[in-house]
Amino acid sequence: MTDNDSAHNDSAHNGGAHNGGADDDAEAVVRYERRGPVAVVTMNRPEYRNAQNSVMTYALDDAFARAVDDPEVKVIVLAGEGKHFSAGHDISSPGRDVDVSYERKAVLWWDHVDRAGGDQRFARESEVYLGMCRRWREIPKPVIASIQGACIAGGLMLAWSCDLIVASDDAFFADPVVRMGIPGVEYFAHPWVLGVAAAKEVLFTGERFTAQQAKEWGMVSRVVPRAELESATTALAEKIAEMPSFGLTLTKKAVNQAQDLMGMRSGMDSAFGLHHFAHAHNAETQSDPLAGQTAKSMRDAGR
Numbered sequence: 001m002t003d004n005d006s007a008h009n010d011s012a013h014n015g016g017a018h019n020g021g022a023d024d025d026a027e028a029v030v031r032y033e034r035r036g037p038v039a040v041v042t043m044n045r046p047e048y049r050n051a052q053n054s055v056m057t058y059a060l061d062d063a064f065a066r067a068v069d070d071p072e073v074k075v076i077v078l079a080g081e082g083k084h085f086s087a088g089h090d091i092s093s094p095g096r097d098v099d100v101s102y103e104r105k106a107v108l109w110w111d112h113v114d115r116a117g118g119d120q121r122f123a124r125e126s127e128v129y130l131g132m133c134r135r136w137r138e139i140p141k142p143v144i145a146s147i148q149g150a151c152i153a154g155g156l157m158l159a160w161s162c163d164l165i166v167a168s169d170d171a172f173f174a175d176p177v178v179r180m181g182i183p184g185v186e187y188f189a190h191p192w193v194l195g196v197a198a199a200k201e202v203l204f205t206g207e208r209f210t211a212q213q214a215k216e217w218g219m220v221s222r223v224v225p226r227a228e229l230e231s232a233t234t235a236l237a238e239k240i241a242e243m244p245s246f247g248l249t250l251t252k253k254a255v256n257q258a259q260d261l262m263g264m265r266s267g268m269d270s271a272f273g274l275h276h277f278a279h280a281h282n283a284e285t286q287s288d289p290l291a292g293q294t295a296k297s298m299r300d301a302g303r
Contacts, residue, residue, distance in 0.1 A: 030059035031081070032066060037074040037241040038234070039067035046082025051090035051295070052154050054097045057128050061105060064139055074241040074248070076143045077233055078162055085147040085171070086155030088185075089129070092295050098124070106131025118280050121289065129157070129186040130272055134265075136161040137256065140249040142240050146233040147171045147211075148226060152299070157187040163252060165219065166233045167211035168226040173219075176206040176299075180291040182278040188271035192264045193219050 031042040041063040043050040050056075060078075067073045080086050090096045101113045104127050112124035136143070136158075145162040151173045159165050159173075175184055183203070184190055190199035198217045202209060214220040224232040240248065279289040286292060 029053075029056045030063050032063045034067075034070065034073060035234075036238070037072060038077060038237045039063075039070065039073040039075075040077045040079060041067065043078075043080045043086060045093075045095070046080075046084075048090065048093045048095070049084040049087035049150055050080040050082065050155075051087050051093055052158070053090040053093070053095050054100055054102055054128055055095065056090075057132055058102055058105075061132060061135070064136060064143075068139060068141060074141060074243075074245050075237040076139065076141055077146055077237055078143060078158065079146040079230075079233075080148070082149075084149035085145070085151045086158055087150050087295060087299075088153035088155050091290065102128075106135045117283070118276060121279055122276050125186055125276070126272075129154070130268070133157045133161045133187040140252065141245070142237075142248055142252060144233055144237055144240075146229055148229055153177055153185050157185050157189075160187060160189045160193055164221045164236070165214075166222045166224065166229065166236060167214065167220045168229040169211055169223055170226050171211040171214075171223075172208045173202075173211075173214055174206065174208045175202055177293075178203050179206050179297075180278070180293045181282055182291075183271060183274050186272055186275055188268045188275070189264060191267070192259060192262065 028044055031040075031044050033040045033042070041060065043052075043056060043060070045051060045053075045056060064076065067076045099113055101111050104111070106127050109123050109126055112120045112127075115123055142164070143162040145159040145165045147159060147165060148168040148171055151159055151167075151171060153175055156173060156175055175190070177185055190203065194202060194217050211220055211223045215223050222232060222236070282291045283289045
């Protein structure tokens with residue numbers, strides 16, 4: 001992937017914010033680059049461990065749509081700038097934009113900003129969390145996640161929306177949200193990507209698991225030294241790009257359909273309802289839908 005003549009490197013921005021946007025709305029929160037037949041989409045909030053706010057979410061969607069629409073692109077790579085792939089959903093940075101309205105793309109639902117309580121949270125998370133990840137899972141081109149460092153909670157959701165994961169040997173993973181009294185992240189793919197026993201262990205303990213453990217469970221395709229992560233991901237992407245585009249599209253669809261026939265989509269719907277029941281329970285008993293947890297408190301507890 002060193003085709004400099006065909007490389008394009010620029011920024012993907014959200015153009016659909018109605019109410020101002022977050023502090024980093026004007027920054028390049030997502031970078032897009034095409035290297036021959038491969039589009040590289042890079043999350044670019046390293047100072048916040050690539051925590052996902054809505055600006056980033058919609059910039060990612062714009063970048064993915066651009067790659068889908070480009071007939072020269074056959075494979076997409078999703079990466080994170082800096083030491084970590086993604087620390088998950090943004091619940092505490094200065095750029096958190098939970099109250100900003102965006103053009104909705106993933107579900108046909110009303111806007112969340114003028115709603116209250118569970119109505120507000122369900123509307124937003126149906127779109128920005130569960131809906132977007134389901135939308136990206138259906139991208140008609142192979143998508144490879146290239147992961148280093150932390151891949152936590154919402155970071156797992158991004159990774160699991162991809163078709164393959166290449167991880168560095170220093171990568172680690174966790175879904176610690178049971179500490180909030182919530183049964184896992186919104187894109188509840190755990191039993192299908194980890195297996196039932198491993199899913200329960202990951203959720204019940206909230207502990208980190210390594211890239212090697214993730215490979216043994218079947219979640220990660222390849223584990224490579226950190227210094228070789230980019231080149232190894234590039235080599236895999238270019239190998240896949242040798243296959244015919246339509247064949248790749250149909251193969252991806254066939255596997256996804258088989259996974260859905262195993263109950264993933266309906267199981268995810270059920271878990272999403274339990275997820276929001278837990279938020280409501282927390283709000284009623286503790287006046288805090290997150291049960292007083294922060295990104296830092298969950299990070300410290302999981303170490």
